[in-house]
Amino acid sequence: MLAQTSPVAAQAVATSAPVTDVRYEVTFTRANGERRQVGSAMTFTVGGTDPVILSLPKWTPGAYEISNFSRDVSNFAAEQAGSSLTWDKLDADTWRVRPRGVGEITVRFDYLADSLDNANTWSRTDFLLFNGTNLFLYPEGREFDFPASVSVNTEAGWKVVTGMTSVGARRYTASNYHDLVDFPFFVGQFDVDSTQISGTWVRFATYPSGSVTGGARIAVWEALKRVIPAEVKVFSEVPWTTYSVLQIADPGYGGGSGLEHQNSHVDVLGPGMLGTPSLPSLYAHEIFHAWNVKRLRPADLWPYRYDIEQPTALLWISEGITDYYADLAEVRGGIINAKGFYEATSDKISQVDQLPPTSLEDASLSTWVHPRDGTEYIYYPKGSLAGLLIDIIIRDASNNHASLDDVMRKMYNADYKNGRGFTNDEWWAAVSQAANGKSFADFYSRYIDGREPFPYDRVLPLAGLRLAGDTTRVPQLGIASLQDSAGLRVTEVLAGSAAAAAGVQAGDQLISVAGFKAEDSNWTDRFRARYSREAEGTELAVVIKRDGVQQTLTAHLHFVLRIQSKVVEDSRASAKAKRIRSGLLTGTTN
Numbered sequence: 001m002l003a004q005t006s007p008v009a010a011q012a013v014a015t016s017a018p019v020t021d022v023r024y025e026v027t028f029t030r031a032n033g034e035r036r037q038v039g040s041a042m043t044f045t046v047g048g049t050d051p052v053i054l055s056l057p058k059w060t061p062g063a064y065e066i067s068n069f070s071r072d073v074s075n076f077a078a079e080q081a082g083s084s085l086t087w088d089k090l091d092a093d094t095w096r097v098r099p100r101g102v103g104e105i106t107v108r109f110d111y112l113a114d115s116l117d118n119a120n121t122w123s124r125t126d127f128l129l130f131n132g133t134n135l136f137l138y139p140e141g142r143e144f145d146f147p148a149s150v151s152v153n154t155e156a157g158w159k160v161v162t163g164m165t166s167v168g169a170r171r172y173t174a175s176n177y178h179d180l181v182d183f184p185f186f187v188g189q190f191d192v193d194s195t196q197i198s199g200t201w202v203r204f205a206t207y208p209s210g211s212v213t214g215g216a217r218i219a220v221w222e223a224l225k226r227v228i229p230a231e232v233k234v235f236s237e238v239p240w241t242t243y244s245v246l247q248i249a250d251p252g253y254g255g256g257s258g259l260e261h262q263n264s265h266v267d268v269l270g271p272g273m274l275g276t277p278s279l280p281s282l283y284a285h286e287i288f289h290a291w292n293v294k295r296l297r298p299a300d301l302w303p304y305r306y307d308i309e310q311p312t313a314l315l316w317i318s319e320g321i322t323d324y325y326a327d328l329a330e331v332r333g334g335i336i337n338a339k340g341f342y343e344a345t346s347d348k349i350s351q352v353d354q355l356p357p358t359s360l361e362d363a364s365l366s367t368w369v370h371p372r373d374g375t376e377y378i379y380y381p382k383g384s385l386a387g388l389l390i391d392i393i394i395r396d397a398s399n400n401h402a403s404l405d406d407v408m409r410k411m412y413n414a415d416y417k418n419g420r421g422f423t424n425d426e427w428w429a430a431v432s433q434a435a436n437g438k439s440f441a442d443f444y445s446r447y448i449d450g451r452e453p454f455p456y457d458r459v460l461p462l463a464g465l466r467l468a469g470d471t472t473r474v475p476q477l478g479i480a481s482l483q484d485s486a487g488l489r490v491t492e493v494l495a496g497s498a499a500a501a502a503g504v505q506a507g508d509q510l511i512s513v514a515g516f517k518a519e520d521s522n523w524t525d526r527f528r529a530r531y532s533r534e535a536e537g538t539e540l541a542v543v544i545k546r547d548g549v550q551q552t553l554t555a556h557l558h559f560v561l562r563i564q565s566k567v568v569e570d571s572r573a574s575a576k577a578k579r580i581r582s583g584l585l586t587g588t589t590n
């Protein structure tokens with residue numbers, strides 16, 4: 001919490017009159033779906049005529065960006081005993097309602113449900129995804145510890161799935177506002193089934209109906225049954241009573257994105273991602289967040305605030321270390337083998353190598369402004385690699401008696417279980433303790449606070465691994481691109497590249513290359529696999545859209561030599577290094 005000490009700052013925070021008996025109602029019928037508007041109502045009791053000041057969050061925890069959900073609000077209205085109340089706005093996302101006296105008040109608004117974004121609200125004629133951060137107002141300047149119920153008013157035959165505690169037909173309850181907005185909902189027609197994993201029920205809900213069926217659905221369940229127990233083992237505890245994987249596949253979306261919650265996560269995917277190895281990795285990442293960030297969380301993010309950015313220099317731990325554990329859960333659960341783990345690690349090394357040197361702390365703090373130099377998400381791969389190095393150093397210093405798993409479990413018990421977030425000092429003290437008292441001060445100043453290249457040559461051999469150079473000849477078009485609402489947008493065309501010669505320009509929307517649709521998140525891999533042995537100069541049709549007009553350009557296949565670092569097993573590894581390597585891959589210590 002930020003302390004408001006100066007009189008000027010104190011004036012800036014409005015305090016609502018107290019409200020009690022808070023109930024929310026979400027209305028989504030077929031008619032709502034056709035208009036892409038969802039109805040939100042909040043009913044509460046007041047004790048007098050003092051103004052009630054209600055705010056809507058600016059962001060959804062986990063999606064570290066200011067989204068200003070109030071922009072999607074329309075038709076705001078307030079009423080008491082059947083007649084409307086006077087209201088005005090105090091700021092862009094705060095409404096001031098003037099009660100006529102003691103009694104019950106209902107405020108309502110419509111919310112535009114057309115944002116295909118797991119932090120937002122999105123509808124089709126038969127389906128709604130909503131997040132409480134978009135629809136549930138809170139009384140400004142008051143504690144967030146008020147209990148509330150949620151009723152969902154929808155078509156009789158439609159389904160409702162959420163992680164929120166059910167207390168009746170389409171009625172749910174949460175004991176405080178932080179929880180209330182941490183349970184996204186699926187409402188409408190979609191597929192859902194469930195099974196028991198690690199002693200708890202896990203649900204898999206997929207929209208549209210039929211998007212994940214047969215063997216593909218069995219494969220998802222197989223992946224969940226492998227990664228969840230591997231992650232539970234790190235903490236020796238399942239933190240949820242049920243867990244829901246809520247997944248949307250839509251052709252309007254490129255790639256894939258997940259957003260974590262305490263007992264669920266929401267994945268939004270382009271259909272091209274279904275059935276790819278990226279999917280188990282995404283699930284493993286989001287589910288690990290149930291411990292790391294939803295519960296074990298940097299003190300800067302504890303408690304969450306909804307009216308302001310909450311930067312933390314420790315996001316690399318919450319996101320990067322989570323990504324490291326996604327790889328570990330996959331190899332420990334048997335989804336990938338050791339070679340697959342080395343390949344995932346090698347990919348991360350090359351991603352980081354291609355970006356400007358950026359410190360993990362700086363990248364963590366900067367995420368809120370989405371830096372445009374390519375480093376916006378560097379804290380994922382680089383934080384993951386930091387996790388690997390720290391894990392190896394701990395295992396080496398402790399003769400493989402301890403690991404990063406012990407640090408995660410100890411912090412979880414010491415901080416989350418005591419109702420608080422953790423600090424940088426606490427993190428490094430726990431790391432050092434696991435490493436038999438070894439100091440990480442130098443490691444921290446060079447590689448976490450600093451921008452020095454990671455010491456792979458010194459650390460990897462401690463786990464019987466080393467970096468080998470691997471030169472490959474790869475077809476290269478020579479563009480940088482970014483997924484936006486319209487599709488894959490070309491952001492940069494390399495001078496002298498095949499794309500430049502073909503006339504591709506920055507700002508073009510890329511539709512397809514040599515028949516490979518750009519909406520498929522794996523199109524570059526597929527393109528390279530198909531053309532790696534074709535002749536230099538082979539003609540390729542490049543379909544783009546510029547100023548709304550589709551055009552087909554002709555590019556000529558061009559190869560570049562790529563030198564990539566690959567993690568491989570060290571044939572000269574000592575017995576100790578082999579023990580560490582095996583412990584890391586299997587989740588064990590000696």
Ligand SMILES: [Zn+2]
Pocket residue numbers: 260285286289318319322
């Ligand atoms: Zn994450």
